[in-house]
Amino acid sequence: MKRTAPILPSALAELLPATLHVLCATITLGKGSYLFKAGRKPACMYFVVSGELTLERPGAQGESIILQRTRQGFAAEASLQSASYHCDAKAVADTVIVSIPIRELRTMLEQDPAFALRWISMLNRELKRLRLQCERLSLNTVQDRLCHLIETEGRGGRYPMGSGLKSIARELGVSHEALYRCVASLEKGGKLHRVGGDLVQAGVSG
Amino acid sequence: MKRTAPILPSALAELLPATLHVLCATITLGKGSYLFKAGRKPACMYFVVSGELTLERPGAQGESIILQRTRQGFAAEASLQSASYHCDAKAVADTVIVSIPIRELRTMLEQDPAFALRWISMLNRELKRLRLQCERLSLNTVQDRLCHLIETEGRGGRYPMGSGLKSIARELGVSHEALYRCVASLEKGGKLHRVGGDLVQAGVSG
DNA sequence: AGATGGGTATGATCGATATCATATGAAAAG
DNA sequence: CTTTTCATATGATATCGATCATACCCATCT
Numbered sequence A, B: 001m002k003r004t005a006p007i008l009p010s011a012l013a014e015l016l017p018a019t020l021h022v023l024c025a026t027i028t029l030g031k032g033s034y035l036f037k038a039g040r041k042p043a044c045m046y047f048v049v050s051g052e053l054t055l056e057r058p059g060a061q062g063e064s065i066i067l068q069r070t071r072q073g074f075a076a077e078a079s080l081q082s083a084s085y086h087c088d089a090k091a092v093a094d095t096v097i098v099s100i101p102i103r104e105l106r107t108m109l110e111q112d113p114a115f116a117l118r119w120i121s122m123l124n125r126e127l128k129r130l131r132l133q134c135e136r137l138s139l140n141t142v143q144d145r146l147c148h149l150i151e152t153e154g155r156g157g158r159y160p161m162g163s164g165l166k167s168i169a170r171e172l173g174v175s176h177e178a179l180y181r182c183v184a185s186l187e188k189g190g191k192l193h194r195v196g197g198d199l200v201q202a203g204v205s206g
Numbered sequence C: 001a002g003a004t005g006g007g008t009a010t011g012a013t014c015g016a017t018a019t020c021a022t023a024t025g026a027a028a029a030g
Numbered sequence D: 001c002t003t004t005t006c007a008t009a010t011g012a013t014a015t016c017g018a019t020c021a022t023a024c025c026c027a028t029c030t
Helices: A010-015 A102-111 A113-138 A142-153 A165-172 A176-188 B010-015 B102-111 B113-138 B142-153 B165-172 B176-188
Strands: A002-004 A025-029 A034-036 A044-050 A053-058 A064-070 A073-075 A088-091 A095-101 A158-160 A192-195 A198-201 B002-004 B025-029 B034-036 B044-050 B053-058 B064-070 B073-075 B088-091 B095-101 B158-160 B192-195 B198-201
Touching (some): A113 A142, A113 A165, A113 B064, A113 B102, A113 B113, A142 A158, A176 A192, B010 B113, B073 B113, B113 B165, B142 B176
Antiparallel strands (some): A044 A073, A044 A095, A158 A198, B002 B025, B044 B095, B053 B064
């Protein structure tokens, strides 16, 4: 784990009041290393900039249960209120994280109503995204999930596949092979095209 | 749609400041009726007490895309900030809803920091629940999903099946037949028992 | 008592996907 | 320049679950 001067992504810089900016730190985690372990008292809130962080805890059968998987955004927001972590946070890839001290964050939320409302907006957007993802994962074919993704997260039938089809597959909860086949089949049927780095849905519009 | 004097569920009564209590109204919706339609300006925030409410909008291919499905809790929290609804809200069963005026809600969030923090707590809990559900829906067998549900939403390996296995099946995103079979098979293997109205996981504890 | 409806349950079938294997091309590393 | 690695791709196979059908039990209604 390495700490450096805070370089905030713009989403975070616009959300947080200036007072908090200087209190943030950037942390880089190597694949397989832990950000925190269960039992520890939360001192910071974490924002994943890149890579992938999972929150997990052991299940009754000894297997590890994944509670959350964050590739971009806040992890363990609930630690804002809780007295101790109930899970481990593990980087499953090389990961860059920004930490924000909870104590000062809480103080600012209490003292700055505009900030509190921005924070609530952020949580609302996050909720919306997660609800969409749940609905998507409830669909039972790869094609349905992919189309739902393009319709809801894309813009005008275009969805950027920045990090590749493989990572989209994980997001859709399907194997990458299945996704490759699905995309190939949709392309063959003329219902989908790859333009630049985007997946573009052929508008039936009729 | 029928409006009556506000009878708030305790979760809501404890969350909202007293000032807002009297401004709430209870609404009962018959199966198939709409709470609001896309385009309208949001005036109220809605809390589903019982029944089931979906938010949907038409997809590019004409099919209807479900954005959210609420059986208990807030629906369309994001309407707190948005200028108009982007979807329809439809009761897919006879449904009881409490409405809270957005304008006054926002005012209170700005003026009452303690309330704002309670609201943030509520959103955090909701996020936590949804993240768990996403992880659960990413599991590919019925058994894995059921065990994950019991481990994460239950208490000490017990999960109440209050509304029956059929509704749990919907929550798990599987057919009820598949769930019946899964439960039967786990019971046969001694890994699960039905005690009272609960599903009880046999602790391997060794 | 008979009818109706819903949850529970189980059987049979079919299709979709996970999984394993293999191949190719591009980029990165040596 | 060769080697390694990784995303992309496609084939073969086995399995799990969706779906349709049937049946039972229990509550409610008539």
